[in-house]
Amino acid sequence: MIEQVAEPLQQSGFAKVVLELDVNNHPGVMSHICNLFARRAFNMEGILCMPMADAGRSRIWLLVFEDQRLEQMILQLEKLVDVLSVRRHGAEHEVFERLERFFH
Template identity: 40%
Template structure:
């Protein structure tokens, strides 16, 4: 199972190296990684996606807590969260295909950030499901390049679970 970890660290050199070293020693691969300043100066938030069962992830979290400069570690996988990613897609286009690709971009509220006679570059921001869906649709065209950030996540203070809302609205819309 894929887990999302949110790690608060002191913003000092070597912290990320120690974390990645821990993962390497344990034989874990980090599927996605995003690092940036947090709400307090001198603190950074690392959001990472890793695969493993619950027991293994619990052990990994305990090991992370033991590292120098680690302030807090949370597995936010099953908590109500806001998750976002940013992806740039450079897609081959011709005059025949351009309008079809622009329709896909419009449906997903993607921004066209570059255009040439041979390609369109789209900027897509959203939850991982949205990113997956547009990637699937654009795959029917020739994707020339992809650049993707890691997932970022914050716990919802409202405690509203987005997945619950999606299911509720889906049920409501199909029952009408």
């Protein structure tokens, strides 16, 4: 047999990326999104979700590592019916930085 167990991907060496998602606001959306990442053992470093002014929608901010699977992850996110848009920002985006004082 030639099958081999792949080495687990080391994510910590990669640069971080901030993803900004607009989603429909109803119970279950988070579960659809978290499932995608968990299934692929793609680590989410940070997650933040609040309803938007338009009560039907929420915005989700994700802090993730930029490994080679990120493009595929974004395509999978865009396929979710409740995900309306996905925007990609660099790690320098302030959303998580400004929250850091709550985690010390």
